[in-house]
Structure formats: C-alpha cells, structure tokens
Amino acid sequence: MCGIVGYIGSRSAIPILVNGLERLEYRGYDSAGIACLNGQRESLFVVKEQGKLARLKEQLQGFDLHSRIGIGHTRWATHGVPSRDNAHPHQDASGRIALVHNGIIENYAVLKKELQRKGVKFHSETDTEVAANLIGHYYKNHSLEEAFRKAVLRLEGFFAFVVLSAEEPEKLIVFRRSNPLCLGIGEGENFIASDVTPLLEYTRRIIYLEDDEYGVVSRDKVVLRSLKTRKTVKRATVHIDWDISQAEKGGYPHFMIKEIHEQPQVLSAAIQKRLNRRGNVYFDTLSPGMDKKLKRIKNIYLVSCGTAYHAGMVGNYMMGKYARLPAEATVSSEFRYEDPILNKDDLVILITQSGETADTLAAMREAKQKGAMTLAVVNVVGSTIARESDAVVYTHAGPEIGVASTKAYTAQLATLAFLTLYLAQLKGTITKKELKRMIAELRKLPAAARKVLKQEAAIEKSARQHYHRRNFLYIGRGYNFPTALEGALKLKEITYAHAHGYAAGEMKHGPIALIDHEQLVICMAPRSRTYEKMLSNIEEIRARDGMIIAIGTEGDKRLEKLADEIFCIPKTEEVFSPILTVLPLQLFAYKIAVFNKRDVDQPRNLAKSVTVE
Ligand code: AGP
Numbered sequence: 368m369c370g371i372v373g374y375i376g377s378r379s380a381i382p383i384l385v386n387g388l389e390r391l392e393y394r395g396y397d398s399a400g401i402a403c404l405n406g407q408r409e410s411l412f413v414v415k416e417q418g419k420l421a422r423l424k425e426q427l428q429g430f431d432l433h434s435r436i437g438i439g440h441t442r443w444a445t446h447g448v449p450s451r452d453n454a455h456p457h458q459d460a461s462g463r464i465a466l467v468h469n470g471i472i473e474n475y476a477v478l479k480k481e482l483q484r485k486g487v488k489f490h491s492e493t494d495t496e497v498a499a500n501l502i503g504h505y506y507k508n509h510s511l512e513e514a515f516r517k518a519v520l521r522l523e524g525f526f527a528f529v530v531l532s533a534e535e536p537e538k539l540i541v542f543r544r545s546n547p548l549c550l551g552i553g554e555g556e557n558f559i560a561s562d563v564t565p566l567l568e569y570t571r572r573i574i575y576l577e578d579d580e581y582g583v584v585s586r587d588k589v590v591l592r593s594l595k596t597r598k599t600v601k602r603a604t605v606h607i608d609w610d611i612s613q614a615e616k617g618g619y620p621h622f623m624i625k626e627i628h629e630q631p632q633v634l635s636a637a638i639q640k641r642l643n644r645r646g647n648v649y650f651d652t653l654s655p656g657m658d659k660k661l662k663r664i665k666n667i668y669l670v671s672c673g674t675a676y677h678a679g680m681v682g683n684y685m686m687g688k689y690a691r692l693p694a695e696a697t698v699s700s701e702f703r704y705e706d707p708i709l710n711k712d713d714l715v716i717l718i719t720q721s722g723e724t725a726d727t728l729a730a731m732r733e734a735k736q737k738g739a740m741t742l743a744v745v746n747v748v749g750s751t752i753a754r755e756s757d758a759v760v761y762t763h764a765g766p767e768i769g770v771a772s773t774k775a776y777t778a779q780l781a782t783l784a785f786l787t788l789y790l791a792q793l794k795g796t797i798t799k800k801e802l803k804r805m806i807a808e809l810r811k812l813p814a815a816a817r818k819v820l821k822q823e824a825a826i827e828k829s830a831r832q833h834y835h836r837r838n839f840l841y842i843g844r845g846y847n848f849p850t851a852l853e854g855a856l857k858l859k860e861i862t863y864a865h866a867h868g869y870a871a872g873e874m875k876h877g878p879i880a881l882i883d884h885e886q887l888v889i890c891m892a893p894r895s896r897t898y899e900k901m902l903s904n905i906e907e908i909r910a911r912d913g914m915i916i917a918i919g920t921e922g923d924k925r926l927e928k929l930a931d932e933i934f935c936i937p938k939t940e941e942v943f944s945p946i947l948t949v950l951p952l953q954l955f956a957y958k959i960a961v962f963n964k965r966d967v968d969q970p971r972n973l974a975k976s977v978t979v980e
Contacts, residue, residue, distance in 0.1 A: 368765035369455070369469040370394040370441040371548065372565055373529040373539050376556020376586045380437035381427060383558070387565030388420050388441045393615055393622075393768055394561060395443025397749060398454035399423045402465035402531055403437030409533045411465050415454035435586070436536055438529045438559075440467035443766055444748035446475070447492030456531075457496040459503025460487050463533050464511070466502065468495040469561055470526030470546040471640065478521065498522060502530060512583055515540045519581070519594060527576075529559055542581040542594070550574040550582065550589055552604055557584050563607050564614040572604045621967045623769035623861070627953050628820060633764050633774045634781055634946070635813040640763060641785040646806065648789045650760050657758050660740055662793050664714040667694040668739075670702045670730045671718035672977065674772040674856060675779060679718050680849035681945045682783035688942065689797060689805075690790035699726035700980075702733070709737035717743045718783070720767060720775040721976035722750020729980075731756055744782050746775050760786060769968045770975050771861050773953050776853065777816070780946045784809060808940040812947070815937040819950045822934050826951055829916065829932050830958030833887055837864050840881060841952075842871040843891030844901055850891050850918075850945045854952030861960040861970045871897075871904045884912040889955075890930070891948055894920040895941045905929045916955075918948045 370391025374383045384401045400415025400423065412432055416422040420441060440455035447453035456465040472478075475494035478501055483489070487500050498518065505514035511532045519528070525545030532538075541548055541559055551558035551566030551573060558566050563573055576582060579594045580602075591600040609618060619625035643649045653661075667686050669679030679696040686694040699717075703726060709715070715734035719727045722745040731741050731752055743756035746764050753759045764778035788805060791797035797805075833839075839858055843851035852868035859866040869878050871890070882888070888908050892901040902925065905915055909929060917930035920938055927933050936947035960967050 368394050369443050369561070371467045371469050371527060371529055371559070371561045372439040373437070373467075373531075373541065373559030373584070374556070375436045375539050375584060376553060377435060378556065379431055380434045381431060383569075384437050384439035385420070385424060385427065387558075387560055388423075388439050390565040390611065390615070391441055391561060392420055393766060395441050395766055396420065397442055397444050397449035398451070399439070399441040400454045400456050401427070401437055401439040402456040402458075403432060403434035404533065404536045406432050406434070411458065411462060411531070411533045413456055413458065413465060415451055415456070417449050417451050417454060436531065436539065438465060438467045438531050438539065445471055445761070445763060446494045448749035448754070452491045453493050455495055457491065457493065457499040459499045459506070461503055464499060464503055464506060465531045466495060466499040467529050468498060468526055470544075471524045472498055472522050472526060473524035474522065498526075498528070506532070511535045511538070511540060515542070515581065516594060516597070527561065537585055539584045540581060541576065541584055543576045544578050548576045550576070550584065552589065556586055557589060559584065562614065562617065563609065564611060567607065567609065567611055567614055571607050573607050574602050574604050577602070620961075621769065621957075623771055623773060623967050624957055626767055626769050626774045627950070627957065629765070630774045630777050630950065631813040631817040631820070633778050634816055636763055637778055637781040637785075638809055638813070642806065646803065648785050648792060648802075648806070650786075650789060652759055652761065653789075658793055661714065661790060663712060664692065664740065664790075665712040666714070667692050668702070668707070668713065668715045668734070669694060669696040669718060670699050670715055670727060670734070672699050672724050672726055674776045674853060675718040675720060675727075677849040677853040677856070678776055678779035678783060679716070680852070681780055681846055682716070682718070682787070684846050685783060685787040685942055686790065689787045690794060691796040692790065692794075699724065699730040703730040707733070707737065709734055709739040711738050711740065713739040715739045715741050716786075717741060717745070717752055717756060718779055719743065719752055720746045720762075720764070720772055720779070722747045722752040723976045723978050725978050725980050728752055728755075744779060744786070746778065768975075770970055770973045771857055771956070771967075777946050777949065781809070781812070784943060805940065808943060811937075811939065812943060815939060815947055816950060819936050819947050820954070822951060823954055826934060826954045827958045830955055830962060834959045834962035836887055839864060839866040839887055839889065840878065841866065841868040841889045841891070842874065842904060843868075844871045844897040845895055846941055846945050847891035847893065847895070847948055850948045850952070851889070853949055854889060854956070857953055857956035858959060860973060861956055861965055861967055862963055863965065863971070864959070871901055874904055874907065879907060879911070882908050882911040882913040884914075887914045887916065889916045889918070889952065892917050892919050892926055893936055893941075893944045893948055894923070894938065895944065902926070902929065918951055
C-alpha cells in the first residue's frame with residue numbers, strides 16, 4: 368500500500384505535493400519522491416529519497432520551480448528494497464515521462480526482458496520502472512494518452528497510476544485497477560490522491576475512479592474513459608464531509624477496526640501472489656538454490672514474539688501435518704538463551720510483522736551463528752530481519768498502524784499455509800490432487816472472512832453485555848489452541864482486563880477451578896478432529912454455571928444449544944480455520960476496548976515494534 372498524489376492548477380505544485388504526501392505517510396513510509404515540470408524548459412525535475420518524508424523535504428528546501436503540475440509518492444516496498452533508486456517517481460529511459468504507482472504488476476519480469484532486448488537500461492529493481500518504460504516505448508509514436516493505454520492494456524495485476532510528461536505539461540493521466548485513486552475537483556485546479564485525506568483541505572468535491580477507467584486531468588477539466596473502449600465515462604462528484612483524521616482511517620474511528628476489515632483483501636492479495644500460472648505455490652523471493660537447501664531440511668523451528676508467536680504455533684501444526692517435518696514453535700526471548708542445538712539441516716523461521724523486534728533479531732543471529740538456515744516471514748520489506756536472514760518471504764499485509772496486530776496475523780497464517788504447501792511440494796509429501804484441493808480451500812478464505820466480519824453488530828451487542836468484566840478465559844484445541852492465546856492477547860493488550868488463553872484439555876488440570884456463574888469462557892469449537900472433546904469441555908463449564916461464547920462452524924445446532932452466545936465461521940479445512948476463528952475475537956476485543964474508552968490504536972505501555980529486549 369503506497370501513497371500517490373498529483374496536482375495541476377495555478378498554484379506552485381511542490382508544496383501541495385509534499386503536504387499531500389505527509390497526509391499519506393500512514394500508507395507507506397520507506398521512501399518518497401516527487402516529479403514536476405522543470406521551470407519552462409521541456410524537462411522534468413525529479414527528487415527522491417530513501418527513508419521518511421522528512422528527508423525528501425530537506426532535499427526540497429528552498430526549491431520552488433513555480434511548476435504548476437506535479438506528482439508524488441510515498442512508498443511501501445513490495446518489489447525491491449527501500450532505496451533512492453527504487454523510490455518513485457520512475458522515469459522512462461528518455462526521461463520525458465514520470466510515473467507513480469501503487470500496486471503490483473505481476474508480469475513485469477517478462478515485460479522487462481522484452482524492453483531490455485530493445486536496449487532499455489533499468490536503474491531499479493521495481494515493477495514500476497518497467498511500466499514507465501513500456502509507456503515510454505509507445506510514446507515514441509503515440510500521444511501520451513494513447514501510449515499510456517497501449518502499455519496498461521498489457522499489464523497484469525492490480526495498480527493505480529499517475530503519469531506526467533514534460534512534452535504535454537497541460538495534463539496528468541490517471542488510472543486504477545483494484546487499488547484506490549480519487550480526484551479532488553477544484554476551481555481552475557485539480558488534485559489526485561490514493562484516498563481523500565490529502566484532498567480535503569483543498570476541496571470536498573471528490574470523484575472516485577472505478578476499475579479500468581483512465582482519466583485525462585487538466586486544470587479545468589477531467590475526462591474519464593474506459594481503458595478498453597476509450598468511450599467517455601460519466602462519474603458522479605461526491606461531497607465528502609469527513610475530517611482529516613477520519614479520512615486517514617478510511618472513515619473508521621480507529622486504525623485497528625479499519626485493519627480488521629482490510630483482512631479479506633489482504634488475504635486475497637496474499638493468495639494472488641502465491642500461485643503461478645500452473646496453479647502451483649511459488650515465492651518470488653525464493654531462488655532455485657534456496658529450494659535445494661529447503662529440500663534438505665530435517666527440522667523446523669518457528670521463532671517469534673507475541674501475536675507472531677501464535678502464528679508460529681499454527682505454522683508448527685501445519686508443517687508437521689503437511690510437510691511431515693518435525694517442527695517446534697518457540698518464543699524468541701527463550702530460544703535465544705536456551706543454547707539451541709542447531710546445524711545446517713535445521714530451518715529457523717523468524718515470523719515478525721516489523722522485522723525489527725530485538726528478541727527475534729537476536730534469535731535469528733544466534734541461529735545463523737550455529738549454522739542453521741534462517742528464513743524470515745516478515746511484513747516490512749527491507750527491514751533488518753529481512754536483510755539479514757538467509758531467505759525471506761513477505762506477508763504483504765501493508766502498513767499496520769494499530770499496535771494490536773490483526774491483518775498482519777492473518778497474513779502470517781496465510782503465508783505460513785503457503786510455505787507449508789511449498790515445502791510439501793519440494794519434499795513430495797503432498798499429492799497433486801491434495802495440493803489442488805488445499806489451494807481451492809485457500810481461495811475461499813477472502814469471501815469467508817468477509818462473511819465472518821458481517822457479524823460485527825452481533826459481536827458489538829455481546830461486547831456491550833461483557834465490557835465491564837475484568838476476567839476472561841479463552842480455550843481451544845489443536846489448530847485453535849493458538850487462536851485462544853491470540854484472542855486473550857488481543858483483549859488484554861487493548862482493554863487492560865485480565866484474559867487467559869488455555870489449552871482446553873488442560874481445564875481439568877487447574878483452570879476449571881475458575882468456573883462459576885461470574886466466569887465468561889470463550890470456546891473455540893469449529894468442526895475439527897477435537898470437536899467432540901471441545902463439546903465435553905463446554906458441558907463441564909455449563910455444569911458449573913460458567914457463561915459460554917462459542918466460535919463454531921455455521922449450522923452447528925448442537926453447539927448453539929450448549930453456548931449462551933455463538934459466532935460462526937463458514938466450513939473450511941481445519942488447518943485454515945485459525946484464519947477465520949480469530950476474526951470474531953479481534954472484533955470482540957476491539958468493541959470491549961471502545962466501550963471501556965481505551966486508546967485502541969496506542970494502548971498504554973505498548974509499542975508497535977519492540978526494538979529493545
Ligand atoms: C500483538 O498485537 C502485539 N503488538 C505484539 O505481541 C507483537 O505481535 C509482537 O511484539 C511481535 O512484533 P513483530 O511481529 O513486529 O515481531
């Protein structure tokens with residue numbers, strides 16, 4: 368998820384672009400850049416910097432070319448590490464056009480080779496530079512608009528673009544497919560941005576582009592056309608009355624609830640990136656050399672902290688069952704001090720959203736030092752753990768601003784599911800037929816997640832009855848024992864109530880003493896190998912007057928009768944159920960926190976990334 372801005376009008380563009388990028392920094396912040404017309408000369412002025420926007424602003428100190436047109440970008444890296452070369456805007460080889468992009472061009476490698484055969488030289492690792500040069504290629508014999516159309520018709524993937532040409536400085540070309548882009552309509556000026564946040568201080572008249580429409584934006588006019596037919600398209604201008612803070616959260620009251628609702632699209636993006644044309648699992652960051660080493664692996668350790676540790680526990684079950692490898696999930700702070708016995712046949716998987724967690728970083732270094740192979744499952748491209756591990760796979764969850772991890776967690780689970788299938792493919796422990804069935808099940812998850820999240824109102828109603836409680840118990844078995852731990856962690860970290868996650872089979876070894884009419888127990892009981900055992904646990908709790916909220920599979924009448932309240936997930940493969948069962952728990956924790964007037968996005972005593980021991 369990156370931030371794009373554009374401006375054309377009668378004011379100086381640079382201050383408007385920089386101001387817009389500041390409003391979009393929450394969408395990505397590993398590098399930034401702008402491009403505008405270089406004075407009256409038919410050339411472009413482009414400045415880009417790695418790191419936070421402040422560094423770009425330093426470079427732009429004192430610059431005011433009085434350019435009335437420009438584009439800008441703040442990056443969340445997906446292809447290519449954060450660096451000045453990889454920062455946007457990207458130009459074509461001639462330097463006549465500049466492009467900013469949000470999204471993924473899936474066929475960029477093929478197109479890059481084609482352009483290189485035509486003699487095009489590239490200066491970055493990005494897919495965006497390929498798009499810029501493809502437009503530049505057609506620009507030799509066509510107008511900017513036509514060159515843009517011809518190029519984009521050849522791109523596969525999902526993206527939003529804004530293009531600027533030094534030779535046609537009276538217009539900007541805009542386009543979207545899946546990734547958002549909107550226009551702010553002014554008087555004698557027009558604005559472009561990835562979302563409305565940067566536009567609202569200039570105008571509240573907004574046009575939201577629809578998929579596969581492109582726009583020719585001049586200072587007094589906006590013409591929208593269908594990419595395929597070139598037919599003009601009419602789009603209504605809407606009036607947005609959000610304030611800026613609401614706009615950054617997409618109209619949601621907090622980043623956390625926005626990120627909870629982003630999970631279906633995050634899962635969809637994770638799945639799209641993991642399947643090749645033949646329908647096999649692949650990771651663009653794992654080389655054939657890496658595959659050889661992975662094939663040799665005999666033991667797996669999944670090492671991480673907090674929510675990422677719960678993901679590691681699920682990964683542990685997955686890899687044991689499908690890749691038939693002994694796997695052990697452990698917390699980084701223990702692993703790094705237990706003097707683990709490791710060698711080159713061991714794979715240590717570091718799971719981390721930030722890629723900067725001190726304990727996980729130390730664990731990775733310890734594993735490397737003992738000769739094990741290290742593989743990072745990480746969200747932030749170019750983070751320390753991503754750079755120092757032997758191999759890396761990205762979860763592509765986009766920036767997660769809320770301290771309480773939600774979409775990063777389900778993205779970790781989806782990535783670990785694909786990694787498990789990838790290892791099973793390499794080791795031949797899964798048949799083609801079984802692989803196909805599992806992939807078909809994974810493809811259903813985004814829609815299933817959307818369905819689960821539709822229970823938000825019912826979950827809010829439940830939270831209203833329970834938000835005054837100070838004690839919560841979560842229990843689960845098998846794949847959903849980690850879900851019980853994760854649900855408890857979500858609740859405690861944002862509501863400050865005591866919440867305990869427990870293996871349900873352990874109830875009779877102590878925790879059942881907690882049960883009386885005051886105790887609320889959240890029970891993970893989707894259809895599974897241990898379903899009947901979970902029902903016995905629930906019966907034991909009922910027999911002692913405990914209150915039960917069950918998370919079950921749709922249509923489970925037996926469970927409905929036993930539980931005081933029930934929230935359901937669609938039927939899914941047991942191994943993937945944690946991706947869905949966690950969703951009601953995230954919403955439950957969020958609603959309880961809101962009723963308790965907690966600082967949901969920045970809970971007390973916590974940081975988004977624990978970079979100290
Ligand atoms: C989860 O909601 C917490 N924010 C915390 O437990 C977090 O998962 C943990 O600190 C690990 O962070 P990482 O994934 O960035 O390594």
